[in-house]
Amino acid sequence: MKRDDARGWTRRGLLSTAGGMVGAGLWLPEALAAAGGKSEVKLPPMKSPTEVESPLPEPMAPDKRVGFAIVGLGRLSLEELLPAFGQCEKSRVVALVSGDKDKARTVARQYGVSEKNLYDYKNYDTLADNPEVQAVYIVLPNHMHAEYTVRAAKAGKHVLCEKPMANSVAECQQMIDACRVAKKQLMVAYRLQYEPHHRAAIQLARSKKLAALKLFSADNGQNQAPEPQWRHKKAMAGGGALPDVGIYCLSAARYLSGEEPVEVWGSLYSTPGDARFKEVEEDFLFTLRFPSGLIAQCTTGYGHHESRRMRLMGSEAWVDLDPAFSYSGLRMRISRKSPEDPRASDTLERSLPRKSQFAREMDHFAECVQNNRTPHTPGEEGMQDQRIIEALYRAAREGKPQKLEAPGKLDAFRGPPPSEG
Structure with a gap:
């Protein structure tokens, strides 16, 4: 009879013991612990080491x-x-x-x-x-x-x-x-600050795998339904496309680089006669300048076919996501000079786990609650985005760039990074 581990438990014996304990009112993790095992479930590998093996979930009771x-x-x-x-x-x-x-x-x-x-x-x-x-x-x-x-x-x-x-x-x-x-x-x-593709892009940017960060471009927009909705009321929404979907572009430029902009410029437009945009803007284009010299150029809109993409360009490589801001289906590409052929560039696509973005963010918050720890995206992070949004609206009204003060450190408004597990 095949043994499951060095302690001598057989699969049939363990299940029999655990089953008896379940019948006595102990659920399987507690039963396993009482039987001398650990509470997490372990399975032997199913795939070769050359293949990606998905980790088992380890939910709490x-x-x-x-x-x-x-x-x-x-x-x-x-x-x-x-x-x-x-x-x-x-x-x-x-x-x-x-x-x-x-x-x-x-x-x-x-x-x-x-x-x-x-x-x-x-x-x-x-x-x-x-x-x-x-x-x-x-x-x-x-x-x-x-x-x-x-x-x-x-x-x-x-x-x-x-x-x-x-x-x-x-x-x-x-x-x-x-x-x-x-x-x-x-x-x-901020669900995307917990999403694997965005976490990987942050790592590429921060580890200098792209070398010096030069340009960031992003577009996030959609075509709003014609029916009246609260997003079209300035008193309820605070603005149009910029605070709703443009915030993803703004936020990404900040968390990829870790920097805060020192100058911003913006311009807005709404189609005349479109009832959706009597109170809020349809389109917003904005530019952010960061202390290192990185420039971000972003667009957002409420009146065009859905487009959600971003690209961060370094002096030696770039990384892009398209789609970048959707709830699922994100795709990442990385391009750099080929190490095998100096005449060529290699562009590879990286595929990462696709667990719900919302499950990831909620579990991070739960972990912070349980451990009395500051979240990665605390209120100060949200307030900084709002501070920049207000500066962008001023820039659009006044027709000139707005200067901002930037702190002298990276991730100035964020808490500890989320666990990568």
């Missing part, structure tokens, strides 16, 4: 995970966030907040959320009385972010807030202050 309340049941929550909990290892959904009771009940049944854990915006503050909820994920229109972050902090809950963080620097500071006073973590949901 449900009662050990951080319990989240999802605040707002719009498209992002229903299409991305709630399904992503199925891939989370440290996070679970335990409560929902919605102004639509029928929708909340339907969604609760779909995801196994107890009806006693359904809230609306009036009784939101009573989350304070629910120990199952340790954190809230705010997925509301931009103008509501500050209010619901402050209320969550006062209720004793950690806050993960969708981007853009708020509609003004003053609101961002209010959110930071409220969480600091409450001694609760605040993180802005």
Whole structure:
């Protein structure tokens, strides 16, 4: 009979022992530990060392995970966030907040959320009385972010807030202050700063594999539906394409280089007569200049066919992603002089794990909550993006570049990097 390890356990004997313990009320990880093994599951390799072997997930037991309340049941929550909990290892959904009771009940049944854990915006503050909820994920229109972050902090809950963080620097500071006073973590949901392709691009840039960084270009835009929506209302959205989808280009230029811009320039345009853009801009083009000499040229729009790409150009190589900012399907290419043929350039495509971006960001936040650690994208990171966005709007209004002060260190507004596991 084949032995599974040096301790002499056989597969049949181990399963028999664990099975008996499960019957006694112990779940498999505890059963394995009680049987003398470790709680994580180990399997022998399936592929040759020349091939990529996918790591096994190592989820925590449900009662050990951080319990989240999802605040707002719009498209992002229903299409991305709630399904992503199925891939989370440290996070679970335990409560929902919605102004639509029928929708909340339907969604609760779909995801196994107890009806006693359904809230609306009036009784939101009573989350304070629910120990199952340790954190809230705010997925509301931009103008509501500050209010619901402050209320969550006062209720004793950690806050993960969708981007853009708020509609003004003053609101961002209010959110930071409220969480600091409450001694609760605040993180802005910059999903791509946790995504493997973007993490790899950061590593290429920071390790000098591209040599000196020279130019960054990015485009992120889409064609908005003609029906009225909150994103077309300046009071609710804070702006048009720039704070909604252009922020990805702005943020990427900052986290790839680690620098902050010292000068910005911007220009906006809206098609005359298009009802979608009476209050907010359709297109925004902007340039960022960084202390090292890196120049970023970015465009964003609400009226063209979807395009989501970026390229970082160094003196010896470039890396690009196309698509770069989508929820899935990201593709990375790297180009440099061929080490085998000095007459040629080699362009290779790198394929990386494709776990849900939202699962990655939620698990990072859960880990920070569990370990009382500053998130990689804390409130200060979101406030810096908002500070630059406000400078870009000033540049567009005044028709001239805007100077900014840059800190004298890299990653000045970020916390420790996420674990690469």
